[in-house]
Amino acid sequence: MIKRNKCGHPPGAGLAAGMLFLSLAAAPLAAPRIAAAPVNYAQRPEVRAFIAELVADEGFDARALRRLFAQAHHQPKVVAAMSRPVLSPPKWYEFAPRFLDPARVEAVETYYGRNTGSYRVFDALTTLAFDYPRRAEFFRGELKQFLLLAREQGISPLAPKGSYAGAMGLPQFMPGSIRAYALDYDADGRVDLAADTADAIGSVAHFLARHGWQAGQPVMTPARIEAVDPDIITRKLDGGIAERRSLAEWVSDGITGFAFPGDLSSDPVGLLMLEEEAGPTYWLVFNNWYVLTRYNRSRLYASAVWELAQAIKLAADDGS
Numbered sequence: 345m346i347k348r349n350k351c352g353h354p355p356g357a358g359l360a361a362g363m364l365f366l367s368l369a370a371a372p373l374a375a376p377r378i379a380a381a382p383v384n385y386a387q388r389p390e391v392r393a394f395i396a397e398l399v400a401d402e403g404f405d406a407r408a409l410r411r412l413f414a415q416a417h418h419q420p421k422v423v424a425a426m427s428r429p430v431l432s433p434p435k436w437y438e439f440a441p442r443f444l445d446p447a448r449v450e451a452v453e454t455y456y457g458r459n460t461g462s463y464r465v466f467d468a469l470t471t472l473a474f475d476y477p478r479r480a481e482f483f484r485g486e487l488k489q490f491l492l493l494a495r496e497q498g499i500s501p502l503a504p505k506g507s508y509a510g511a512m513g514l515p516q517f518m519p520g521s522i523r524a525y526a527l528d529y530d531a532d533g534r535v536d537l538a539a540d541t542a543d544a545i546g547s548v549a550h551f552l553a554r555h556g557w558q559a560g561q562p563v564m565t566p567a568r569i570e571a572v573d574p575d576i577i578t579r580k581l582d583g584g585i586a587e588r589r590s591l592a593e594w595v596s597d598g599i600t601g602f603a604f605p606g607d608l609s610s611d612p613v614g615l616l617m618l619e620e621e622a623g624p625t626y627w628l629v630f631n632n633w634y635v636l637t638r639y640n641r642s643r644l645y646a647s648a649v650w651e652l653a654q655a656i657k658l659a660a661d662d663g664s
């Protein structure tokens with residue numbers, strides 16, 4: 345749906361990898377661990393063990409998998425992108441305008457189809473599964489899901505392209521999510537998340553529904569703090585979001601000025617702070633906002649998606 349996936353996209357990944365090469369060239373003796381990455385994955389013991397597991401558990405052909413892994417290309421750029429230091433998150437007023445650009449509102453489908461990734465997914469996942477120890481377990485799981493997916497779809501695992509983390513198609517789903525949530529929403533006989541916007545949108549809706557989306561319930565609504573001691577409320581915020589409590593508890597602490605539908609579910613409610621240039625704004629966030637964070641963990645992302653949805657709905661209503 346949106347360019348950023350769960351792992352985030354690295355605008356400077358290519359540059360970072362280029363710098364890595366430069367530093368290796370300047371000091372070849374200083375980095376033997378990186379330089380020693382074997383070329384042929386099929387010969388590595390941990391890959392052989394992985395293949396044996398796939399043969400035993402999923403009935404894959406051992407020789408075919410060995411031939412496949414012999415063609416996997418180690419991608420240093422992928423590791424560099426994953427290893428980027430975590431920058432401090434942007435402020436809402438820096439983040440939101442990029443999402444709420446009129447070009448996105450007017451041309452949603454083409455805009456979000458622009459960047460679905462240029463890495464061969466098999467290379468990216470193999471690199472991360474076997475040369476990125478910190479999350480090897482996760483990426484071995486996704487590599488297995490990817491091989492199962494390719495077998496189910498009758499395609500070569502060498503064909504699909506995706507992000508550096510192996511996320512694919514318009515929704516930027518990881519292979520496990522594709523197997524769990526992808527739908528042939530337009531019923532044309534095939535699931536195509538790369539080009540078919542109906543399938544992509546339907547599949548994201550399926551993902552949200554399965555993660556507890558409640559139709560007709562709100563996502564977020566602005567609120568104010570009117571308390572003798574606002575710190576009682578603001579000190580509950582950790583990274584801009586407070587743990588969920590009952591609405592009655594928030595009200596008794598001094599949260600006011602909000603509106604919501606009369607049939608609001610009784611689920612606990614969170615408090616969110618979004619930093620505008622003029623200062624903080626406060627929002628009550630409901631179950632559906634948390635469901636959006638299952639698709640992308642960022643509180644800014646979830647909030648921007650909601651605002652974008654309002655803008656698209658408004659534009660559509662005006663146009664009808």
Ligand SMILES: [Ca+2]
Nearest residue numbers: 528532534543
């Ligand atoms: Ca379809």
